[in-house]
Amino acid sequence: MIRLFKHYVPHAVLLLGLIDFILLIAANNLAWTFRASQIGMEPGLFSARLPTIGLISAVTLTAMIAVGVFGAEALRSLRYAGARLLVAESLAILGLAFLDFLLPGQTYWRSILLYAMGLSILFLMLNRLIVGGILGASAFRRRLMVLGAGPRALRLKLLSQRPESGFTIVGYVAMGEGNISVEEAIRRSAVDDLSRHVADLGASEVVLALEERRNSLPLKDLLRIKTLGVHVNDFSSFLERETGRVDLDTLNPSWLIFSDGFSSGRVISSAAKRLFDILASCALLVVSLPVILLFALLVKLDSKGPAFFRQTRVGLYGQKFTMVKLRSMRTDAEKDGAQWAQKSDPRITRVGGLIRKLRIDELPQVWTVLKGQMSFVGPRPEVPQFVNDLEEKLPYYAERHMVKPGITGWAQINYPYGASIEDSRHKLEYDLYYAKNYTPFLDLLILLQTLRVILWSDGAR
Structure with missing residues (x-):
């Protein structure tokens, strides 16, 4: 890549x-x-x-x-x-x-x-x-050798078997691990010279998929492999690169601290992001105001209650703000507290179903973007009740609040609408990738891909 x-x-x-x-x-x-x-x-x-x-x-x-x-x-x-x-x-x-x-x-x-x-x-x-x-032929895939034969190596094997995978695994070496999950792996003791073995297989990259790295890293071997011009990568960094998300199952604080990301250069990126938000929100408000007013009227005619829905959400650094959307549910939808939206949710009104599919209910949020409480691109803002619950159950959930929430985001275009703790876990992996790597280029890519989500109603609920 x-x-x-x-x-x-x-x-x-x-x-x-x-x-x-x-x-x-x-x-x-x-x-x-x-x-x-x-x-x-x-x-x-x-x-x-x-x-x-x-x-x-x-x-x-x-x-x-x-x-x-x-x-x-x-x-x-x-x-x-x-x-x-x-x-x-x-x-x-x-x-x-x-x-x-x-x-x-x-x-x-x-x-x-x-x-x-x-x-x-x-x-x-x-x-x-x-x-x-x-x-699509294997000749165009990167040749990968895996050091490890446990569950992590098995995950890499399954990932390589996907049709869209950009790599093929040419060998596995079990580095003294007791539990072997990959049958075709060979023992380290059967390899006289690991660097020569890598060269003989024609591998262009070696990935460390060790279950326990303490006192088990073959430093001399890795140094020789590196000097041969073969790229050496750790498991978490490799998964981040190949999947576009941060893997929570293998994530540890030291990797977040020492890996590339969260750089000081984002000060310039943040300034450019804010300038874009101001200019784009002003232009979009002018263009979309007639559409907002028209559907606000339709919402009023379709069901009792206000045309706009206001709700407290958690934003940058955990600060709370009021988000405004066109109302798409009945007024008593949250009488028992905040709830996950379900597929074919009976609380959604007739007009609400339409504006959710077309994302028209999100248009009033442009005003929140102009005020600086949100951005066009960022993690989806959640209600405080959900945030408190998810911070207790999901590690590193608070880190997603290190960037402004957005109307669209990396998680929104890559994962269907989340309606459970497990869904939130998967979306958090994409949110952490965005928080760690965001640049104007990634924002532009997300904005473009949002059109695909709107046209094909991916994730609309």
């Missing part, structure tokens, strides 16, 4: 995205040339129109990222990829047509967009059929 602004991106995705971008430029250039020939006009030099077709290609690629074209499912299924590509192209065309409406004659011909759409889908599907198949 390649680390971009503290966030890991698989090599295969980067390569596929680069080829996609080149194909988008080619498709848009062909569409431009074809349209020019239709009206008897010289297309001109390619260099002269490159900025324009480059803009069209960049907007299309951004839409592809937003709707999940580069997600695991889309990389495995051509049908799934085709559906997402069609949606991405449609969104890109709508956005580009609107831009041309605002700046007529200054951008590009709207008439070429239809041609470009057809060619782009053709080229991109061929890319996934040919190149995507190659990227």
Whole structure:
């Protein structure tokens, strides 16, 4: 994987995205040339129109990222990829047509967009059929050797067997552990030279999956392996990189303290984040105010009670604030105290079900963002009752409050709506990853991916 602004991106995705971008430029250039020939006009030099077709290609690629074209499912299924590509192209065309409406004659011909759409889908599907198949082959996966043969090594084995996995395990070495969970593991005593064994297997990375590291680390062997140019990683860091979450089962305070993250550079990131929140919330409030007023009226007509729902939530550093949303439940929904939202929750009103699926009930929170109590991106703010309960049952839960809560977040786009302690545990792992690694780049990625969640109602409840 390649680390971009503290966030890991698989090599295969980067390569596929680069080829996609080149194909988008080619498709848009062909569409431009074809349209020019239709009206008897010289297309001109390619260099002269490159900025324009480059803009069209960049907007299309951004839409592809937003709707999940580069997600695991889309990389495995051509049908799934085709559906997402069609949606991405449609969104890109709508956005580009609107831009041309605002700046007529200054951008590009709207008439070429239809041609470009057809060619782009053709080229991109061929890319996934040919190149995507190659990227899925084991030859493109990183070769991993595991030191350990216990439950942790077994977890790595199961992770490597997933279709979207970017690595394959070429060997396991049991480092004197009594409980062997991986049958194909060989004993350390059977390996004369561990560094030579790593080289013979052609491993590019070694992961320490020891159940007990105290007095069991093969320091001399690891030093030799490192000097061979083979990357050595510990279990927790490897899982963080491969899964995009912090694994609570193996997490310890020393790893959080000494691992990369929570850096002082986030002061600049926080300033940029706040500036974006102010500008975006002002613009969004102006645009969304008619929508908020319309659905506020519908909420009032649909059921008795106020149009807006106010509730105390826990924010940055554990401070409490009042969050405002469009009411989607009956007024007596929490007469017995705060409760988890369930699937097909009977407390949700008819209009409430609609605004929850479309995320319209979240729009009034933009005012909270403008006030600085929330951000557009961050962990989901919970009610104090839940926070007190979860802090007692889940380790490191308080650390998620080291960043501002958000309307959307890393956990919200990666895990379905949580309605139990176990769900909260899984979401906490994603929240900790965000709190540890957040940058403007990760925020942008989350904002783009939120569109996928809205369009396909992932996690709506």
